[in-house]
Amino acid sequence: MRTYFFGTVGLLATLASSMMAGCQNGAAGGRSMARVSPDVREAIADARDRVFPALVNVEVVTLEYAGGKEQKNRGTGSGTILSKEGYVLTNAHVTDKGKRFWCTLSDKQRIPATMVGEDPWTDLAVIKLDLSRLLAGTELSTGSLGDSNTLTVGDYVLAMGSPFSLSRTVTLGIVSNTERVFTSAGTGQVDEMLLNWEQRTGLFTNWIQHDALINPGNSGGPLVNLRGEVIGVNTRGGSGMAFATPSNMARQVADALIAQGDVKRSSIGASFRHLQNTGLSEGVLVDSVDADGPAHAAGLRAGDVIRQIAGESLTVRFVEEIPPLLKQLADRPIGGPVEIVYDRGETKGQTVTVVTEPLRRDRGDEQALRTWGVTVQQITNRMAKEMRLSSTRGAMISSVRSGGPAANAEPSLGWGDVIVSIDGKPLEQIGDIVQRYEEVDGLKEKPEYVLIEFERGNKNYVTLIKPRPEERPDPPAELPKAWVGIATQPVLRNMAEMLGHPDQRGFRIMRVYTGTNAAKAGLEVGDIVLTLNGEKLEPRGIQDAGALTRAVRRLSIDSSATLSVLREGKVIDVPVSLERTRIESQEAARARNADFELAVREITFFDREDYRWDETVSGVLVESAEPAGWAGLAGVRGGDLIQKIGDHEVKDSASFKRAMEQIGKDQPGRVVFVVFRGSRTYFRFAEPDWKPTTEVEPKE
């Protein structure tokens, strides 16, 4: 079965169809509700009122590692306020890689929040509202977690959240299944679900399946029973089906995250298969054993049938019983002995004592080594196994910047390479590499080369990289040529006849650019240029449309030319001083600001002409604003004309740089951008986070 995490909003194209589907569902719901007793309707309203005020919309700025550098992105989801202290329960895939968080409360206050802890194994997370940012007198509403074990198939449930980032919605459905697991077709075994392609999730979960409509953006939102209790956390969905993590699991995880920031779990390094179709009738089949895990060390092997764990007999007949077994093992104390009784072939009732080890995350942390043009990732046990690495030593390259030092090294570094030493110093883990990188990067006199030893497959390589910052030269200038400030179209034979001068073909002036020498010379729209410096211009077809421009370009920039033009039936000579071609947008002076992740360029002559901006309009045009950068989050977009930043008027790239430098020094909590877009101005309010959490771009 294919299901989807519903945290990231971006499928706007599906919004319309989803909304239509929602309307249809609503109509059907309306008919059935007409037969629902008033008591039920009251119960629904009561349940809504108990939890709805505790529902929040969660906004997240994430930091992704790709292309050899860090990149910010945005995501949204939903959550439930659990306590007056401001703890909010949501999904881990909503907060994953999050660096900044905001929650919009029921009273529409948008409050910053901080990470408390994430548990990818259950896809749950807790963030905490910054209570100091609440308006005075605000009373936080909270939702209470109910007992998910009391749910039965057919119970009414309400799904609350922010589908597609639309604030605060509630949908109604019934429980379809209380112990859903996702299984692979054919094998009947539990599907391996992954967060970020690497981190296993949902191992311990029997999902609550329901049909209350959820969509991207509902993730982390509460599933509520008619007693007004949160009995699940909406996490996955697809094809009209929704899946929630039971509240009893959520309570346990949230308590651990609030208490200690993570959930400590045990592992014995084995996986299991239910007995259906095995010919066995009791116990559970050991499906595989990690060669370096505790179960293997204790003597367990794949194919053994476990009959007892810690003195308790067990039989796992069906696939739905696998998650509870895994959870039971995971909940045991880390490092504690577990007595296991098992059968192996005809030998029955053997006993081993397995000493558990911590269950470690599958996915390693990442870091960007910007001036080397790579991102690196901590190697976990799971990664080492999956990638057939000899150990977890070193750090794996997770991405490379094209054209960067690592990509240009010979041999070049690539994804999957494992860096094991730098300049001859062995490296054990990612922290060592980052430390060595920072040492080199911090040197005033950078070494010409850094010697990198890395492993690829079973081979050990060395290479040299030349640390250097990315160059950002100005765009190259177009070779200046001679220009007359007019736009023309060819007047061909037929057109000339229709215009009443069949023997006088040439180029009709469509536009005379303001402020140019052409305008000063008195050229007019409607004039037909017949000759240039005495040479006849006789276009033969539309393909000759550019012939006049080309002929002018061959002349010297500072010379003058005589255009003989046909005006009102008379041929007159118009001398024009030629000028240099105006610069195109590609050549315009540019500026960047790393803090706000904003790239701008100056207005060109043709911008003014195209937008009909006269000389009173000034500013810099936004070339790019990273969507999750400070300016992007404020709503500054490519194509905006920035006219003012804070108190600083912006007229050109130099004044933009000055303004940003001053703002960088002052570090205000809010920066107002006044931008011109289309036919009007907009105020955009940026909320910089000046804490040096990351260096996204090298400072200019």
Add this chain to the structure above:
Amino acid sequence: MNRVLTAVAGLAVGTSVLAANAAATPTAMPAPIAAHDGEGELYKGIIEKVGPAMVTIKMVLKLEGMGDEAQDAEVTGLMIDPKGLILVSNTMIGGMMKQFTITPTNIKVLFDDDDDGAEGISAKLIARDSELDLAWFQIDDAKAQDKTFKAVELTSGAAPAMGDTIYTPRRLDKFFDRVMYISEGRVGGLTTKPRAMVVPSGFQVEPGGPVFGADGKLVGFGAIILPGDDDMDVNSFREIYGRTGPLILPTGEIKSATDRAKEIAAKVPAEEPTPAATPAAETPAEAPKEEPAP
């Protein structure tokens, strides 16, 4: 035989090596050639004379404003001035995509006689001519300040005529150690509009690839000429490059554009940014009169 001898002699004049120092003095002409291998000697002659001036330029092309995409690029350029001015095809460095700004960065020039592992010397793009598909790099590396480079002079011979034999030297990829080779063809056609160009027949010219006549003189450069903003009938050029490959832009036009580029190169100090010049008339003027209302 005579034709070939004339060609080799012409080559020595037409593409004379301009280096001023002793190391760059033209090497001796190939030994007299036998009739049966005359073409071979001609090929060798072109390679010996032009090869040292055909340099490899490595760079990273940055696409501005599109998530900062970047791509490695390697192009062949022709040294046209002993002071380090190199001519390349603008198309080959992203210049044909006018809707985007593509800026070459981390530019390194590699030479045939570089030591093993040499990373080349740095250069900057001083100007491009989108109309003629030309771009000029200037070596600005402090290490090469007083160095003179082997260069090919931009002088043209007689105007090419239909059926004339023409030659283009090229470099293979890095995999083949960028070895030089020659392709031979004929003048298959001559255009006058939108500008005078030579249509090669029997072989394809590379964008930026120099083309020589049988007299050894430079005929022109492979160029992809695209319609400009003023050209209304953009469909009129379709398929042309699919059929013929780049056409050959005559040397005369290249020379006059290069003279302008040299003026720019002379004005720009080595470490100064390229002049993204804003004419005075384009300097944004006053703050807007319109006072926006929140």
